[in-house]
Amino acid sequence: MTSSDIMKKVREGIWELEGKDLQVPARVVGTEKLVNSIEEGALQQIKNVTTLPGIVKHAIAMPDIHWGYGFPIGGVAAMDAKTGVISPGGIGFDINCGIRMLRTNLTEEDIRPKLNELVREIFNNVPAGLGGKSKLRLTKEELDEACVRGSEWAIENGYGWKEDLERTEDYGRRKEADPTKVSDNAKKRGMPQFGTLGSGNHFLEIQKVEEIYEPEIAKAFGIDKVGQITIMIHCGSRGYGHQVASDYLKIFEDAVRKYNIKIPDKQLACAPLTSQEGQDYLKAMYCAVNYAWNNRQVIMHWTREAFEKIFGKTAKEMEMNLIYDVAHNIAKIEEHTINGEKREVVVHRKGATRAFPAGRPELPEIYKKTGQPVIIPGDMGTASYLLVGTEAALEWTFGSTCHGSGRVMSRAAAKKKYSAEEVKNKLEAKGEVIMSASKDGLVEEAPGAYKRIDDVIESVELAGISKKVAKVVPLGVIKG
Amino acid sequence: MDFEYLEHTADVKFRAYGSTWENVFRNAAKAMLEVMTDTSILKEEKEIRLKANASTLDELVVAWLSEILFQSETKEIIFKEAKPEKIWEENRKWYVKGTAIGQKMNKNMKFKTEIKAVTYHELEAKEKNGKKYCQVIVDI
Numbered sequence: 001m002t003s004s005d006i007m008k009k010v011r012e013g014i015w016e017l018e019g020k021d022l023q024v025p026a027r028v029v030g031t032e033k034l035v036n037s038i039e040e041g042a043l044q045q046i047k048n049v050t051t052l053p054g055i056v057k058h059a060i061a062m063p064d065i066h067w068g069y070g071f072p073i074g075g076v077a078a079m080d081a082k083t084g085v086i087s088p089g090g091i092g093f094d095i096n097c098g099i100r101m102l103r104t105n106l107t108e109e110d111i112r113p114k115l116n117e118l119v120r121e122i123f124n125n126v127p128a129g130l131g132g133k134s135k136l137r138l139t140k141e142e143l144d145e146a147c148v149r150g151s152e153w154a155i156e157n158g159y160g161w162k163e164d165l166e167r168t169e170d171y172g173r174r175k176e177a178d179p180t181k182v183s184d185n186a187k188k189r190g191m192p193q194f195g196t197l198g199s200g201n202h203f204l205e206i207q208k209v210e211e212i213y214e215p216e217i218a219k220a221f222g223i224d225k226v227g228q229i230t231i232m233i234h235c236g237s238r239g240y241g242h243q244v245a246s247d248y249l250k251i252f253e254d255a256v257r258k259y260n261i262k263i264p265d266k267q268l269a270c271a272p273l274t275s276q277e278g279q280d281y282l283k284a285m286y287c288a289v290n291y292a293w294n295n296r297q298v299i300m301h302w303t304r305e306a307f308e309k310i311f312g313k314t315a316k317e318m319e320m321n322l323i324y325d326v327a328h329n330i331a332k333i334e335e336h337t338i339n340g341e342k343r344e345v346v347v348h349r350k351g352a353t354r355a356f357p358a359g360r361p362e363l364p365e366i367y368k369k370t371g372q373p374v375i376i377p378g379d380m381g382t383a384s385y386l387l388v389g390t391e392a393a394l395e396w397t398f399g400s401t402c403h404g405s406g407r408v409m410s411r412a413a414a415k416k417k418y419s420a421e422e423v424k425n426k427l428e429a430k431g432e433v434i435m436s437a438s439k440d441g442l443v444e445e446a447p448g449a450y451k452r453i454d455d456v457i458e459s460v461e462l463a464g465i466s467k468k469v470a471k472v473v474p475l476g477v478i479k480g
Numbered sequence: 481m482d483f484e485y486l487e488h489t490a491d492v493k494f495r496a497y498g499s500t501w502e503n504v505f506r507n508a509a510k511a512m513l514e515v516m517t518d519t520s521i522l523k524e525e526k527e528i529r530l531k532a533n534a535s536t537l538d539e540l541v542v543a544w545l546s547e548i549l550f551q552s553e554t555k556e557i558i559f560k561e562a563k564p565e566k567i568w569e570e571n572r573k574w575y576v577k578g579t580a581i582g583q584k585m586n587k588n589m590k591f592k593t594e595i596k597a598v599t600y601h602e603l604e605a606k607e608k609n610g611k612k613y614c615q616v617i618v619d620i
Contacts, residue, residue: 039489041489066489066490067488067489067490068490068491068601069491069599069600069601069602069617069619070599070600070601073490089601092619093596093597093599093619094596094619129591129594130516130517130591130592130593130594131556131558131585131586131587131589131591133556185550185554188550188554189550189553189554192553192554192556193553198594199591199593199594199620200593200594200596200620239553242596242597242619243550245597246546246597246598249600250534250539250542250543253535253539253600254535257535265600265601265602266600266601266603267599267600267601267603269600407489407490408489409489410487410488410489410490411490411492411593411620412485412487412492413487437591438590438591438592438593439590440592440593441592441593444593480594
């Protein structure tokens with residue numbers, strides 16, 4: 001932050017930025033220490049977001065915010081569904097990048113002796129990194145069907161259990177999806193990558209529960225005791241989603257000229273939600289959303305199979321139930337109360353997670369009384385958190401919270417500072433088993449390149465937009 | 481200097497230079513491909529044709545680099561180089577055509593990072609003191 005970004009405290013954990021030409025306030029969630037450390041470029045980006053047509057109430061930066069393109073990563077904004085715009089830059093290239101978490105009835109003692117073998121088995125089973133080829137090769141027709149039906153498609157084809165559906169945001173399916181709005185190029189990119197992890201910050205982690213903060217809610221989520229083994233899978237819609245975003249950004253560059261929309265950054269290209277371009281993008285984006293849910297569903301299935309092979313028990317016997325799957329790059333039309341009035345808005349969450357409280361109609365029966373499970377991964381050297389959505393999130397952040405720890409060091413700087421051996425040795429000294437598809441990937445994701453996850457979690461708790469339920473630490477890591 | 485990487489926290493930002501737009505586009509491709517792998521060790525065994533168009537010259541840089549990524553992923557080739565033969569403007573639209581050459585992907589290759597997409601953020605294609613350059617951020 002610089003002196004030009006003067007912040008005024010709105011309430012505990014929420015700050016307002018000063019700036020000219022802002023249509024609505026630009027707000028930042030965080031502890032005083034954390035908001036003072038946010039890079040200037042990212043703050044400028046959240047101010048830019050406030051200039052988009054139809055934006056309501058305020059634009060919000062989450063505590064894990066960092067400089068992105070168009071929207072910052074860790075940005076939330078809601079536009080009026082009738083008069084506002086939809087912006088692909090407010091969702092990101094990796095549409096429905098997200099994270100799912102599984103529980104098991106295994107403990108650290110059960111898996112320690114076989115941890116090396118287990119990580120190797122998963123690494124061999126789940127393709128990762130650039131050029132990681134899927135074991136599944138769908139035809140174009142199968143891909144279209146999968147992108148219409150979401151996780152239902154995977155489950156019907158033997159990748160998972162029926163009960164996984166209600167444990168996925170939106171039951172793993174956006175019904176508005178229409179593959180006729182998706183280019184052949186996107187489908188061509190998506191076909192060989194269906195069922196792959198990808199690279200960058202994507203990962204698959206075997207973890208143990210280290211601390212439980214809310215025993216009752218934890219129990220409802222399937223977390224019973226310290227030492228219990230959990231699994232997290234972080235990936236998105238692969239080349240399919242990247243191409244949908246690229247295709248529509250190009251279309252939207254022209255739409256901006258057509259509808260005479262003034263934007264401060266080309267990456268904020270947008271079109272009225274009700275326009276042909278806006279509607280087409282929505283339907284194509286939801287195909288990518290459904291692709292990503294299938295992708296995580298298939299990867300979860302292969303992970304369950306790897307556990308079955310190594311432990312000689314069925315996944316059902318090991319009670320490898322999905323806790324929840326959340327999307328953190330998505331836009332959805334939701335009803336929110338703004339100045340006492342109920343309104344339909346299109347909520348853009350880019351690097352932000354939905355965090356609905358108990359009672360929201362979108363939640364499945366199993367979580368209607370507890371609130372929505374929120375899964376926040378940290379870097380591979382520290383910890384990740386399971387949280388729950390709150391009423392304050394609805395009031396202050398359109399039912400949203402953070403999505404991770406957020407980078408503080410560039411990938412180039414991380415490569416200068418660390419070596420792959422050093423990162424691996426350090427983590428192994430802590431008892432972790434690591435396998436990575438690329439040395440560069442390992443270094444770029446070195447724990448020192450991220451904000452402290454504990455600071456981010458402290459920030460969302462301070463603002464009250466989600467509540468800690470349990471903390472997990474990594475034992476085995478598969479990196480793309 | 482053909483290209484240089486600039487500081488960016490989460491993604492990769494670079495500038496590519498040249499005396500002609502064809503050279504700038506070629507160097508931009510080099511900068512992008514070097515993010516994915518060490519191009520110096522790649523063989524020149526597969527060549528494919530490339531073409532792209534856009535409404536403005538800076539948007540053409542994005543279209544060109546996006547086309548290289550698309551061909552790489554769908555043909556499963558990792559490119560060593562991409563060369564534009566011609567860049568031109570016609571009826572208020574910009575066009576590029578050229579070739580890319582590289583090696584079929586295989587399991588034993590050492591990759592660096594996958595690129596998700598080419599962004600429009602802080603995009604530039606300009607001429608300053610007779611020197612042409614473009615600036616691009618790719619999402620990884």
